[in-house]
Amino acid sequence: MELILGSFANVLTFQNILFMAVAMTLGMVAGALPGFSATMAVALMVPFTFTMSPTSGLVTIGALYAAAIYGGSFSAILLNTPGTPSSIGTCFDGYPMVKNGRGEEALYTASFASGIGGVIGTIILIAFALPLATWSLRFGPPEFFWTAIFGLTIISSLSTKSVLKGFTAGFIGVMIGMIGLSPIGGDVRFDFGISDLQGGVEMVSVLIGFFCIPEMLRLASNPRQGHIQMGHLTGSRDTIIKSFHNVFDHWGNIIRSSVLGALVGILPGAGGNIANLVAYNEAKRAAKDPETFGKGNPQGVVATETANNAVVESAMVPLLALGIPGSPPAAIIYGALLLQGINPGPELFTKNAEITYAFMTSFFIVNVFMVIIGILAGKYIFKLVVNLPTRVLIPSIILLTVVGSFAIRNNIMDTILMLSSGILGYVLTELDFDAGALVLGLILGPIAEKGFVQGIILGNQISTEHPWIIFFTRPICIVMIILCLLSACWPLFQMFWRKRKAARQGGAA
Amino acid sequence: MKKGVNADLWAGLFTLFVVAVFWVQILERDEFSVHSLYYPDRILPILCIMGIALLIKGFVHPTRKTDFCKELNRELVFTAVLSILWVLSMDFLGFILSSSIAMFLMLYRFQPPELRTPAGIGKILLIIAGELAFMWIVFVKFLAVTLPEGYVFRLLNLD
Numbered sequence: 001m002e003l004i005l006g007s008f009a010n011v012l013t014f015q016n017i018l019f020m021a022v023a024m025t026l027g028m029v030a031g032a033l034p035g036f037s038a039t040m041a042v043a044l045m046v047p048f049t050f051t052m053s054p055t056s057g058l059v060t061i062g063a064l065y066a067a068a069i070y071g072g073s074f075s076a077i078l079l080n081t082p083g084t085p086s087s088i089g090t091c092f093d094g095y096p097m098v099k100n101g102r103g104e105e106a107l108y109t110a111s112f113a114s115g116i117g118g119v120i121g122t123i124i125l126i127a128f129a130l131p132l133a134t135w136s137l138r139f140g141p142p143e144f145f146w147t148a149i150f151g152l153t154i155i156s157s158l159s160t161k162s163v164l165k166g167f168t169a170g171f172i173g174v175m176i177g178m179i180g181l182s183p184i185g186g187d188v189r190f191d192f193g194i195s196d197l198q199g200g201v202e203m204v205s206v207l208i209g210f211f212c213i214p215e216m217l218r219l220a221s222n223p224r225q226g227h228i229q230m231g232h233l234t235g236s237r238d239t240i241i242k243s244f245h246n247v248f249d250h251w252g253n254i255i256r257s258s259v260l261g262a263l264v265g266i267l268p269g270a271g272g273n274i275a276n277l278v279a280y281n282e283a284k285r286a287a288k289d290p291e292t293f294g295k296g297n298p299q300g301v302v303a304t305e306t307a308n309n310a311v312v313e314s315a316m317v318p319l320l321a322l323g324i325p326g327s328p329p330a331a332i333i334y335g336a337l338l339l340q341g342i343n344p345g346p347e348l349f350t351k352n353a354e355i356t357y358a359f360m361t362s363f364f365i366v367n368v369f370m371v372i373i374g375i376l377a378g379k380y381i382f383k384l385v386v387n388l389p390t391r392v393l394i395p396s397i398i399l400l401t402v403v404g405s406f407a408i409r410n411n412i413m414d415t416i417l418m419l420s421s422g423i424l425g426y427v428l429t430e431l432d433f434d435a436g437a438l439v440l441g442l443i444l445g446p447i448a449e450k451g452f453v454q455g456i457i458l459g460n461q462i463s464t465e466h467p468w469i470i471f472f473t474r475p476i477c478i479v480m481i482i483l484c485l486l487s488a489c490w491p492l493f494q495m496f497w498r499k500r501k502a503a504r505q506g507g508a509a
Numbered sequence: 510m511k512k513g514v515n516a517d518l519w520a521g522l523f524t525l526f527v528v529a530v531f532w533v534q535i536l537e538r539d540e541f542s543v544h545s546l547y548y549p550d551r552i553l554p555i556l557c558i559m560g561i562a563l564l565i566k567g568f569v570h571p572t573r574k575t576d577f578c579k580e581l582n583r584e585l586v587f588t589a590v591l592s593i594l595w596v597l598s599m600d601f602l603g604f605i606l607s608s609s610i611a612m613f614l615m616l617y618r619f620q621p622p623e624l625r626t627p628a629g630i631g632k633i634l635l636i637i638a639g640e641l642a643f644m645w646i647v648f649v650k651f652l653a654v655t656l657p658e659g660y661v662f663r664l665l666n667l668d
Contacts, residue, residue, distance in 0.1 A: 033647070044652065164566070168524050168559040174552055175531055185545035190534050213592075220588035221580035223619035391619035395612045396640055398592055402599075402608070403644050407654040415596050423589055430578050431520045449548040456547065 004126065007357035011365055016059050019052070020366060023064040024373055030064075031071020032381070034081045034208045034404035038068035039328040046336050054340040054355050059362040061336055065329050066118055066312045066366050070374060073110040073305055078103060078385050079397055081212035085203060085273040086308035088439060089280035091211055092158075093293060093300030100296045104382050108243030109298045110305045111374035113254070116247060117306030118367030120258035121265070121313030125320075126360050130349070132314075133321035136266045141458060142471045145451030146480035147267065148444040151274050153487035154281040155437040160294060162432055163491065169433040173441020174448070176201060183446060184453040196413035203442060205405040205418040210435045212401055213422020216394055223391045240375065246298040253283050253302055261307030265314030265327075273443050279307030285490055313363050320348055320356060513575035518567030524560030528553055584618070591615060603659020605641060612637045 023045065030041035045064050049057030072087035077094035090110065097106035124132070139147070152170055159166020179190045180200025191197040247254065257279035264275035283303035284293040293300050316333070318324040323345035325331035337344050348356045388396065405418035425435050459467030471477055531553060535546060566572075595611035602610070616633045617625065648654040 029647075040652075162572070164559065164562060165520055168520070168556070168563065171552060171556045171559060172524070172527055175527065175549070175556065178531075178549055178552075182542075182545035182548075185542040187541045187545040189541065189545055189549070190531055192534070217585050217589060218580050220619075221582050221585040223584055224621055391616065392636060394588065394619065395615040396636075398588075398595075398615075399608060399612060399640060399644065402596060403604075403648055403654075403656070406599075406604075406656065407648055407652065410655050412596070412600050412657065415599070419592055419596050423593075427578075428523075430574070431516045431523065432572065432574070433520060453544050453547050457544075 003353060003357050004361055007354065007361045008364075010055055010354065010358040011059055011362045016056050016362075017365075019056055019060040020063040020362070020369060021373070023060045024067040024366065024370060025377075027064040027067025028071035028074070028373065028377055031068035031084055032074040034075055034079075034204070034212070034401060037204065037328075037408070038065055038072075038084055038086075039332065041065075041068045042329045042332045046332060046339070049336060050339060054342060054352075055358045057336065057340055058333075058355065058359040059366075061333055062359060062362055063366045063369075065333070066309065066363065067370055067373075069308055069312050070110075070114040070118075070305075070370055072308075073114065073301075074107065074378065074381055077106045077110060077301070078381070079212055079400075080215045081208055081397075081401065085207060085443065086276050086311065087304065088207065088211075088273070088436070088443075089276040089304030089307075090301055092280060092304075092436060093295075093297050095215075096294065096296035097298065097301070102296065102298075103385075104239050104379070105243050105246070106298065106301055107378035107382055108240055108375055109246045109301050111371050111378060112244055112247040113302040113305035114309040114374065115367045115371035116254055117258050117261060117309035118312060118363060118370065120255070120306070121262050121310030122360065122363040122367065124259070124262040124310070125313040125316055125363070126357075129317050129321045129360075130346070132266050133317050133324075136318055137322070138476060139267055140474075141451045141454035142474055143451075143476045143480065144267075145448055145455050145471065146477055146484060147264075147274070148448035148451060150480055150484050150487060151278060151444045152440060152448070153484050154277055155434070155440060156488050156491050157281055157284055157290075158294075158436050158440070159434045160291075161434070165432050166434045166437040169428065169435075169437040170441035173438040173443075174445035175441075176206070176438075177442045177445030178449070183450040184457075194413070196411060199409075201417055201442075202405070202408050202411075202414045204408055205414040206421045206442060207439055208401050208405055209418040209421025210425040210439055212397065213419065214426040214429055214435070216397055216401075217422070217426050219390055220394050223394060243298075247302050250299060250302060252286065253299055254306055256282055256286065257303040257306040258310040261310030262314035264307075265311030266317045274447075275311045276304040276308040277440060279303040281487070285487075290494070309367070313360075316360070319344055320360070321346060323348075513573035514577040515567050515571045516574045516577070517563050517571050521560050521563030521565075521567050524556060524563060528557045528560055587618060588615065599657050599659070601660055603661055604656040605645075606659060606661055608641055609637055612640070 027041055031038060042061060042065050045061055049060055052060065069084060069086050072082055072084035073090045073094065076082045076087040076090035077098060080091050080095040082088045082091055094106045094110065097103065155166045155170045156163055179197055180188065181198065182189055188198045260279045260282060261275040264278060280300055280303050283299050284290045287293065287297070287299060289297070315327045315330050319330045319334055323343070325334040334344055342348065342352050342355060385393070401418060402415055405415045406412065408414055428438070429435055455470055456467045459470035463469055472481070531549065535541065535549060591611055591614055595607055598607045613633060616636065617630070620629055620633065645656070649656055
């Protein structure tokens, strides 16, 4: 406890607070720009921290990382474009809130939710870093396969129009995810003879395309409609108080989403991409009014934003406790630690305890500041978007998507892919396919494939005749299978209960 | 009465088309290692079954959409085609030139006729200059992204 209190004092210097404020502002801008990932932002910041003291350097990088993930919610809510893959779920209810004239409320709700998610993630990081890191090492390829499958089962509740089309879209996404180098084997597959596709499709480009372009095309069908109905900028205390209640009146959602985010974040290779969708699905499943999700229910925003911000801190667990970077930004922070002469691993908690705890506790301060800066920034960004007429907004957003998708790999093919995905997305949504399901397949497909093929290779050592048996015999696998079945069949259970309830009420009448 | 588009039938056909596109690419199986084909060999048949199921549903119990592509009008097609041309010309014309032309055409077309005056056009040019300058500063100067220069600028540099 003394160590933690001491580390607060280490972090709360004028210099550190200044560095954090600058890093958070830059991080929010980077996160809000589609195509500019948190990884890129963290990588760009590292050289500036060389000359800083280890504590200041790490605190600055941590602030930037957390703010970049949070910044993704701005574009997800206002433009239906996830700035980072961690904000996909935020689009599902954030953008409908905007369309319902509750844009400002959605932004403030995301700010409060991100803050509390981050704080809970930090508590988990400080309290359980070592035991959780050891637990995460029990996850082998078969467990990762089932984790990905569990993520895919979300489709059953995401696809409200047609479950069959939802799963079909998910499998199409899985196939698109196979384009390029195979994770095991290393062959180039399904590249259509286009050399630019040998490295695979860039996920963020496809995300921008599927979510943003169809919306822009719809707006373009009536470009002289004045302004998009996003609500009026009030900036009043009422909206802030309402947003505060959206978050803090639902502790069940907060705790569930944060814990889910933290658990998924600890797993190397998983992270915010999966956590936000799992949390969204669980919030919908637990809600009394699941039918309002996808139509502008603030609880959808709360679930995804608490989860993806809890991931930021929990992704540090395997890095700090075991020296295993579980995500690309964590790998860059690993490099930053080495540059400061600190070796990540169990020794970090004894040899460099002061710096380590200062880094961990800095997330408390970052998340509190993030709410304040987020509300201020949200207000001005909202004001800017609200005041732009639709006829100006459409080309401006298309410009942003073009630059954003190009900037990821400096590759024009990514921009072409973004636009093609957008036009395809427009047609597919008209055919009742779910864009969210397709994107889910695209994200989880490669994780599932890697787990599946590696699992089979491992299984061959147990039984050459039935190598697949490994997927059904390990304890965590069994738990995951049960969860998958429950998740996939949940809409059926709900339908059954509703019918039974209706029959009972009918009988009573 | 308008019958509407059979969404299931079209969805099934689209799915089978996707299956065919991927299937054709793994016909020459000798080119791939066992591990590279293990997963697609299992996913493609499932996708094929789903496509067939959608086709059957399209015949037996179709979902008819009377509002299919209801927003499809000249403005939407114009935006889609112009965006495609914008992206395709970026390598040749460069980011600045292609974006300026595409944005001008879009903004001019979306401008109400009564605002298509010299002052209105001046405003459009100002918007384009401001947005492109902002993008250039953020992405090129701060984030070190190399946006396409294009042959036009390269030729000018050579001269």
